[in-house]
Amino acid sequence: MAKQLNARRFERWVQNGQPTSWRWRRKVDEHVEVVVEFLRDAGDEPPGKAVSVSGESVSALTIKHAKIVHDWYQEKHVGAPLLDGAGVSVDVVRFADVPAFVILKAIALDQRQENKDAADLIHVVRYSGSLQHVAKLFVERIRTGQHQEAVKEGMTALARRFGDDEFGEGFEKVGLVAYARFHGNEDEDELIGAQRYAAGLIQKLLVEIDAQLAATS
Template identity: 75%
Template sequence: MGKELKPRTAAGYNADVTVACERTLLTLLSAFGNLKDTLRLVGGLVPRYLTPEAPPEVPSHAGTSDVDIVLNLEVLAEGDEYRSLAEQLKGRGFVRWVEDGKVASWRWRRKVDEHIEVVVELLRDAGEENPGRTVNVSGEAVSALTIKHAKIVHDWYQERTVSAQLLDGGGLSVDQVRFADVPAFVILKAIALDQRQENKDAADLIHVLRYSGSIEKVAGLFVDRIRSGMHMAAVSDGMAALKRRFCDDEYGEGFEKVGAVAYARFHGTDDDDDQVRTQRYAAGLVQALLEQIDTQLEAVKEPA
């Protein structure tokens, strides 16, 4: 089985699949036992928790078809529970992904019903090494794909109580899900968009910025993180990616940039004027955020 391509537009996503992802997530947490508190959710399921649907002010997010989890391998290595991780995953119906005849032990799949299969990706911070490598979890036939700056979610996260029916009739589970907070999510999504330029990355990023609160409030979240002095390389790379993919510069106007176009294409329209308006909205939102962050940082520097 080869790697699936993500849908390019919102029409390719289904609410039933997103619910299946949530059920898969809670089933996955049960496989990690005492280590589940060390897991951090990133990727397309996060907006479900960062910006919960509250019509008409907050519409439902497009959803996702996979579950992305960042592991803390340093913590895993200190305990004994990780030694049975592969067996725990298999016992809960997870199967390793096969790519071009080779087993990818950082990528697992879980059949939910005859129509839906959810993909689970296990990730970890790349550290000083190039991202995109796989690192084995010691003593296990399980690995994690290295992602640039993924470690920020171990410090910058939120928690939410989530309930869902476990797969295979396991009953209703109520658990704490720990997921990337707004700055961490936007930074990681901006870097992902910068690297692979997928429509869904731009759509997730703009959705979270748009519905997490006023631009002043969202900028304040970033300023708080910046003032902490932590993960400054990640902040710098994330801000640079946002500017490169959404903002006016000597190369062109922001609405012409990859990020703005990807966002508009995800929300597909046949009307050229609507397309441009959507592009301008995305670029304007990101530029307003960055300007507000600068304004708030300058205000902090000014003497009382």
């Protein structure tokens, strides 16, 4: 795998003066850079650790519950020109479906509280259809009985980082502040408005999931 990357002029990403083997980059021109990252389920390893891939001279970063995407994914035919004028390639690309993506992002936000995790999560919930439709996708996956630990941690993280509780209103929580800050809202009224919108979105989603589960139990 490393030989293939080198042959295509990718280089190891250098962070704090140290090259990494799980993230590779290639600068195409002054405006475009291609970054390749290798990720794997953490399993018994601690999350965020680079683990060597046997025989490939690369490593993969461990992500808690990443194996959820092995079962919960969508497929799309994608056609695009390859680098170096090698022609147009049409391939089937697999990507995490809405429940898998939101669950993994919620867990990541719960662990590291990065602005982008909150923004990605809200973006996918907002633009994947009505809340009833998004909740239906969750309910369908939950009903399979698969990945129950991941589902439990993800739903708990959503409630903790976006919901009202005895410690404060949802819009005051870490997830909502991170979402608003990612979009650069500096005006206090705009900041609060963005936080209230996102809080309402996630809280309504959780209520709708519970309602659909109760209706189908």
